[in-house]
Amino acid sequence: MKFKTKGWIIVAGAAGVLAGCAAVAPKPNYDAMADEVMKKSFRDQGIAKVERLKQDMANDLCSAALGKPLPEAQAKAIEAANMKTVKMPADGKFIGDWKAGEKLAQDGGGMTWRDKSVDFAQNGGNCYNCHQLSKAEISFGTIGPSLYNYGKLRGVSDPSSPASKPIVEYTWGKLYNAKAYNACSEMPRFGHAGMLNDKQLQDLMALLLDPKSPVNQ
Numbered sequence: 001m002k003f004k005t006k007g008w009i010i011v012a013g014a015a016g017v018l019a020g021c022a023a024v025a026p027k028p029n030y031d032a033m034a035d036e037v038m039k040k041s042f043r044d045q046g047i048a049k050v051e052r053l054k055q056d057m058a059n060d061l062c063s064a065a066l067g068k069p070l071p072e073a074q075a076k077a078i079e080a081a082n083m084k085t086v087k088m089p090a091d092g093k094f095i096g097d098w099k100a101g102e103k104l105a106q107d108g109g110g111m112t113w114r115d116k117s118v119d120f121a122q123n124g125g126n127c128y129n130c131h132q133l134s135k136a137e138i139s140f141g142t143i144g145p146s147l148y149n150y151g152k153l154r155g156v157s158d159p160s161s162p163a164s165k166p167i168v169e170y171t172w173g174k175l176y177n178a179k180a181y182n183a184c185s186e187m188p189r190f191g192h193a194g195m196l197n198d199k200q201l202q203d204l205m206a207l208l209l210d211p212k213s214p215v216n217q
Contacts, residue, residue, distance in 0.1 A: 046113035058082065062184035070183055078183035086173045086180055087191065089198045094168050095159045096202030098213040104196075104203055105133055111195065120197045125190070125204055133207070134214040143186060151209040152216040159209045171208055175201050 042050050055063060058078045061070060069075070107124025115122050127133060130144035150171075156164045173180055176191030190196040196204075207213050 047111070047115055047118055048113040058179050058183060065184065075183040079180055082177050082183075082189075082192070083173070083180040085192045086176045088169075088172065089202060091198070093202060094172055094205050095209060096199060096204075096206045098203070098206035098210040098215075101203035101205070101207030102133075102214065104200055105207055118194075120200065123195055123200070125196065125200070126188075127204070130187070135217070136214065147208060147215060150215055151211065151213070156209050157211055159205075164209075168205070168209065171205060172201065175204060 038053060039050075042053060044050055058081070061074065061078065070078070104125045105127035108126040108129060110123030111118070127147070128137065128140050130141040132140045132142075132146040132148050134148060151159070151167075154167045156167055158164060159168055170181075174187070175196075177189045178185035178187035179189060188195060191198075191201060207215055210216070
C-alpha cells in the first residue's frame with residue numbers, strides 16, 4: 001500500500017518495526033529462572049547436599065502438573081516404574097516391634113547437616129507430622145490420612161495369617177515406595193530413598209498392623 005505523505009510512510013514503517021520486535025520477543029524461561037534461584041539459595045553443608053534438590057521423572061512431572069491429576073497413562077507408567085523398585089524384606093519377615101515402631105514414628109530427626117554421617121540409626125520416620133497414629137494424640141499433621149485403627153479397619157487380627165498377606169504386602173510397599181501406588185504421593189519413599197532400613201520398616205509395620213499396637217486400640 002502507498003501513502004501520499006512521507007509522514008504516513010514513517011509512521012507505518014515505525015509500526016512495522018515495532019510489530020516485528022513484538023513478534024520475536026523471547027518468552028522468559030521461568031523454569032530456568034527458578035532453577036537459578038534455587039542454586040543460589042542452597043549449598044552443601046555437612047551431609048546435606050544440594051543433590052537432594054534434583055527431582056526424578058516422577059517428581060518432575062508431578063511438580064509440573066501443579067496439583068492437577070496426571071493423565072491416567074502417565075500416572076500408571078510412573079506407578080509401574082516405582083513398583084519395580086519395591087524390595088520385600090531380605091529376611092522374609094514383615095512385622096517387627098511396635099514399641100520400637102512407635103518411637104520411630106514420633107521421631108523427626110536424621111539426615112540433617114548437623115549429623116556426622118548418613119546413619120539409619122539417626123533417622124526417624126516423622127510419621128506424626130502427616131498422620132494421626134493413635135487416639136491419645138492431640139497434635140498431629142493432616143497432610144496424610146489418619147492411620148488410627150489402620151490394621152483393625154482392614155481386618156488384620158493376625159499379621160502372620162495368609163488372609164492378611166495382601167494388606168501386609170501392600171503396607172510394606174507403601175512404606176518402601178509410596179509412588180508405586182500413587183504417582184504423585186507426597187509420602188517419603190522410605191525404602192527406595194535409603195531413609196529407613198528393613199528393621200525400621202518392620203517396626204513401623206508392627207505399629208500399623210499389630211493388634212496390640214496403640215494404633216489399633
